[in-house]
Amino acid sequence: MFQPWGMVLIWGLLTISLAQATPRGQAVLVVGPEVFNKAFHQELMNQDTIKILKTLPLYEAMEKNQVNSFPLIGGLVNNFLKQIIWLKVTEASIPHVAFQISEGHHLQIRIPLDMVAGFNTIISPKLIELHVEIDVIADVHTVIDQQGPSHLVLRHCTNSPNNLRISLLQKFSFAINILANKIIDALMPTLPSLVKNEICPIIEKSFTSVTSKIYTWSTLPVPIGSNFLSFDVLSFSVVDTNFQLDLNAKLRDRGGKLIKVFKDTEGQLVMPSLNNFDFSFIVRQEVVKAAIGALIPFQELTVLLDSVLPDVARHLKSILNKINPKASAQLKQTQMVKIFPEEPPEIILKAGSVRVAHMIVLEVFGTNQETRPLFTLGIEASSEGQFYTEGDRLFFNLKGISSDHIHLMNSGSGLFSPELMGSVINEILTSVLLPNENGIFRKGIALSILKDMGFNEAKVIPIQGALLITPA
Template structure:
């Protein structure tokens, strides 16, 4: 019924067959039933589904095809319809939509669209007008089905009798005359509802699904995540139905401030742990290498130079004592303008583990005796790690580094006596903590704005670190 493009996103028409079971996408976006219900309900409203239901041509359709074309029944129907001068849906409501997986264990998602319809008719018996009569029972239910197992979106819509009945506020002989007519109308109306809904409501449901698809695609592809001066852009790789959610597997790429692609993330064997869907209406899972390069955009290689005597006098005093233990001659060269240089090497490496994360960096630390010195007294190569704490504030994803520690330290060159670099481990840790980590936390403080949160009308992010990935659960305001 629907074109293949309409349902490509929801059912996996754009899905690519994974090359090997171990390949994982860079990112996974999970659309929960709450989002689907709200989006589809809004789209049905935008397409005037209520008005379409109220405009169903009940009387003319019954007269055109009475009793399914069976002559004997047709004459009975005609006798009933001959008394009717007006018949229509007087009130229509779309109740809360329901999203649930198929019961036959296939990759199929069923969206139930319950309808509450009130039907009424008018007639003339002799010269007496019959009051407008109505039914307030739920009389129909339309169903939409998605099926990603066949790489296409199937859609059906039908109606089911919900035991509707008509009631009339008449008395005496009028009651005897009207009730048979009312029963006749009901016997015609209820069986005909499925065909009416199929022909008039199905196209609206399809258009609503198409619009919902376009909205989701736009949110995925047109809502890049800013990371420092760069941003992460996503494209759809494939989709699948998992339980009562839609899982969108995404490709990611890192673009610079001018929009030039600097890194592309595709499916790989890199670990990606996707938590079991829970109460969050929407969630985004990012693979470790994607998060790593996003953080790296905030922390490019840099050089920091300070005068310890000016900015860190206590640490400068401790450093001078250690240098004196190594070489009194070298200590005598130290001036008040001595300079410590910290040079970070390459992109830091982020390790995501269940419940926590670490950031590893390669660092070069140099000490110059004065601002005029051309050669450092020594150069240290340091492999350091920090505890990385992810947290959220509204729609912002934030990272804070604490507890930097030199895991390995060695002397790269020295203009002073040979010494064991372990002598400088503690002072190096404190300098890196006071200078490098403070500087990096300042850059990370701006956070990562999860733009899609606002696009979905949500307001809050809950972050969870898992093995090889970071998981963002998105919630509405005040949830």
């Protein structure tokens, strides 16, 4: 099992504040109480909690407690206990795990234990059963490490007679009912300390195991084409009843070399209400931009217009004949255009919408033998973007593209106004650049953390300045 914290130097042990924390990293992983409860319950099962409950030494603990509590009447106690032939837990379950807010306004975890204890006596051959319900309650605390991120631990795992209920499942004879009541009276002060000593260490170990798994899942690399995003945990805390990890992102190549380090951006992300989501992964706009940019290679797209897009070639020649006849005259049957991005596209995320801004360079050549273009254009274009999911993979799609501003960068055929070329430039971008980039985006991005959390499908929602990914 991965141990993310190792030997830590604790310089602060703080009760979790339920106030909203402002993330300062580039991503936020939020695990809701239902998801955490499910994982925690499963971990309790993995730790053989039921088996341990069934082997609780009820008789021995009751005998010890009775003798210690009433040393002067030990003989009477022994006479009472000698009527019991056999006493043990025959059935045990943990119905559900729940979170609650304490009177001190911090988070507590409640683990209900439901048991049936059976016993035989010398006065009856029948099995007598007691229904035992006891709640174990522990406080969730954050530990601040001087050199590493904060993390969560359980403290003050305890129970009390107020959380203990024991009742007789069947009615028997008067004598057996009296004996059963004596056993109940003897178990009431015994069980809380027995459960605390035997079960609380398992509960604390299970909690640590679950938080460690979540920590590990949050730092798994996310493949982005030939690169990948890696995440480091800045803090692990509780907000309301959600478990929140503030993450710092880095873009690396396949060899692990750093490509981009993102700066802390405290206060820029407005966290949406996440009470309706079992799990959510929020990634800031700048990381989304870097991921999309990493998918798009900086390569030239070369097209022989007359051969591939003859209608576009005729449209280009017609427009140039009006605004730059010299350039138009030099366009031959092997006329060629080259397109390449000047920089990665800018992603603008707002609530419910994705806008993409492109900076593109377009070169026009008279023939495919020319080494110098007739002219070079710098194009500011925009698209509407769409994120969508299939299963646990995230996809991106550009829905159209159009030029907003066209700049003449250089020209060997005289100066002219390139803005008049807007319609044909849009045709070239739509016919050449758009399908190429959408083809790249169809590879998708695997979101393995969803499967780790137990979900098979995801949905993605643009929010202000970030992308929200949740189970479908």
